[in-house]
Amino acid sequence: MPQKVRIALDAMGGDNGPSVVVPGAELALERHPDIAFVLFGDKVVLEPLVVQRPRLAAAAQIVHTDVAVKMDAKPSQALRQGRWKSSMWLAIDAVKKGEADVAVSAGNTGALMAMAKFNLRTMAGIERPAIAALWPTLRGESIVLDVGASIGADVEHLVDLAVMGSAMARVLFDLERPTVGLLNIGVEEVKGLEEVKEAGAILRDANLPFLDYLGFVEGDDIGKGTVDVVVTEGFAGNIALKAAEGTARQIAEYLRAAFSRTLQAQLGYLLARKALQTLRDKMDPRKVNGGVFLGLNGVVIKSHGGTDAEGFAAAVDVGYDMVRYELMSKISHTLIRHARTDLGSSKVGEAIS
Secondary structure: OOOOEEEEEEOOOOOOOHHHHHHHHHHHHHHOOOEEEEEEEOHHHHHHHHHOOHHHHHHEEEEEOOEOOOOOOOHHHHHHHHOOOEHHHHHHHHHHOOOOOEEEEOOOHHHHHHHHHHHHOEOOOOOOOEEEEEEEEOOEEEEEEOOOOOOOOOHHHHHHHHHHHHHHHHHHHOOOOOEEEEEOOOOOOOOOOHHHHHHHHHHHHHOOOOOEEEEEEOHHHHHHOOOOEEEOOHHHHHHHHHHHHHHHHHHHHHHHHHHOOOHHHHHHHHHOHHHHHHHHHHHOOOOOOOEEEEOEOOEEEEOOOOOOHHHHHHHHHHHHHHHHOOHHHHHHHHHHHHHHOOOOOHHHHHHHO
16 A cells, blocks of 8 residues: 555646646545545646645645647547647556546547547456446445446446446445445346346345445436445436436526525525535535446546546545445456356456466
8 A cells, every 4th residue: 555645647638627636636536635646737737736736845745737628629620739748648558558546527528538548548358448437425425337438338338337346335335245236127137127127136136245246226326325335327317417417407496596585584594504615515416426437447536527636636535435345356356256246247357367
């Protein structure tokens, strides 16, 4: 375990770039003094922001590049124009070269996944990486994956997602055997796509020692926190994520309108302000932040593109935890144990044998 957690930042990524990344890094450093940052981006812009924060300046190195991936760039375009030289690529490359333990970016999701997969490659036995998101629930937090790395999933991929998600839950939630559910249109075993039903049967029959498979879960179970890990393919996962974010904003707007309607309502807002702030923080997608790219030979964290400094710091926190609690080794160890159970995941078995 390293004495310092070295974090590479794509300082130009996101809707607001350095104006959020730099103060976010400062906030994260306050919480974790054992962080060393490498910021990749335009030195002319970054240096004044870092210098005015002495504590951050002492813990940060700036590597200059004047190339940044645009938020609306297609992944193929980003690879052509940003490979070897963009702030996003260089942050990922620092992980590959062993110069950083984790890369964090608020930039273009598709471009980040394409660059990360191209540069870091997938782990042995994993065909496709996934994006795992932390989801606020009535019980605390759950992990949902995949929320958009790729569309569609065969049986093997769904089982791999369950294995990787359980490893992440063990790291973040300090659980020996996290509960896992497959997202479906009903809890009955006769419902759903054949791939989902078959993956469920495999997980149920295997009775894996490192996860507790509870069966199918429905959309409303995500917010209830019915299981620690919700597994789905990227199309449905991304829709669920965006629907939840939209609902959170909708509820916030309803509350704002209701509390501004009358003088009595405004007084009620003043009395309930702290409770409402707590509610807003729990539901704000910019603050519940930090999607983890799982299945790669390195740790990459995706921050919400429109986040603020506190939200970006939360993404850095996730990256810090992934390194400090050895996510990569736990996923590798879990994959080996998964392969030895002979679940029909032949590629995993072949890759490790």
